[in-house]
Amino acid sequence: MQIVSVIICCYNGSKFIDQCFSCLLNQTYKNIEAIFIDDGSTDQSYMMAKSYIEKFSEAGMKLICLTQENKGAGGAAALGLTIATGKYICCYDIDDILYPTSLERQVLFLEQNPSYDIVRTNGYRVSPNTNKSLFMNNEEEKNKTDIFEDLLLEKTNNWAGSYMVTSKALWNVYKDHKIIESRYGQNLQILLAVAYNNKSGFIDIPLMEYRFNPQSFTNQNRSLANQLKNLQGFYELRKNVLNT
Template identity: 25%
Template sequence: MISIIIPVYNVEEYIKECLDSLLMQTYKDLQILIVDDGSTDKTMDIVKDYEDKFEDFTILYQKNQGVSVARNTAFDYIKGEYTIYIDPDDFLELDMLENMYNRAEKVNVDIVISEYYVYYDEKDSRNYIEKYMIDPRRIYNNYEVMNLMLNYELQGQLWNKFFRTELLKQIEFKFEPHRYIQDAFPVFKAIHLSKGIAFIDKPLYYYRQRATSTVHKKNAKLAEDYYFAMSSIINYIEDKNIKVDKKSLNIFRIKVLSHFIAHYTNAHEENNLKSFKESKYNELSVKNKDFLFLNEISKDDKLKLFLWNCGLYPVLKKIKNR
């Protein structure tokens, strides 16, 4: 059995497509766990229409507390040998779960990861496939995949990752409440403690892009939560003395700072290098010599970081946005 956890909140426009893609899966032994996070639109009216269409379909209710709490609520109800978390505005290829299950069973790994579609609309020219530079025939160890994450060659989101439930139970796979970015650190921890990871080199999941999505918001909390998630990974590596590749960890620090600068300067117009240095975020700082000669860092990131270290980035950003 595969347990599927879906937190829902005001997604009446998308939830039917999501549930239809589950209903038509070629793999049928499913446990559906819906957690209503206090929806106020017609989402739950649509969800209830599916109760009799699945063999094992459970709806859990909570006051609006966010996606992390919703996922944590569902955790104690998991019955399947494998678990996958999906977002209610996304949908799956109809053979996704069969492919994931068969791969996990065949090579006896704790995690299977697939490629995915970045999806705007059916005929939108911006649609593309997120591909990984991996060998799909191989079984990867935890250190190899942690280094992929540190090199930003693998993202930390949940929904394209298929977990052995025993692993999740062993590590108490829970999410930090009330955070916009809550999955990267638990996923990194699961990868570290896994006994093997396999990949499927074809896209099986449609990751929908919405302008109103949480990850597209521009505010101070998003900057804070990004910092919390990424620093949690760095602190975990250091606290556990995990022997990841030093160059990969350096690349991670550099790219984290580059991404953080965008969140930080978007959050408040007055945010600049001076306020950054006076804050806890200063621990993310990197020196010019750490990135200028690294081929793995893009020219755009190098320019952004160089301007940031010179105190010029916020000024030039304001000029550009006029």
């Protein structure tokens, strides 16, 4: 079984750690290298995460816990990726839910389709009022194998937990295994880099739940000034990835 490196970034997410780690421990695919990065939390996130190391070992999995000063999700993921050893890499947000067969189905797709370096899955977006909606309903979007331009122009989603990439394709772009330490995240950096010259597949089965968090970095302040700042930040991130 190939190793899957799962990058988990956390800032003050102690209330989600039990749920997050239970989702990983309940995965039907067991060759998991979970890399947890505490991004300068002021709660007990890091200590709670460390308490799971033995449980992961007993389940035949590996849990690595790191901590750093606060740099944002991109900065935390950048640290985790420097030590990732898996043939496959994915990211997992601390407050989301992975269904038990999620990683197994993605690995199986990539193993059976070696000409692909990305696989994405369907899932549910869950809002605070518990309404669920599917990520994708459009058949054309599901069937696209070249998703680079759609990612670049924000015509398709890039949510953590809904994709897996081959490390070979990722490190072909980031040869020193270092992405940009950006507060505007890691998902675009990973997916854009791999999608540039590689094919993407899609599993049309809901395999996760993306929990809309009003307190997230991009949602916590919806003032016009903050929205403009975020737009500029995501623009600069795209530009930097394109230059890479």
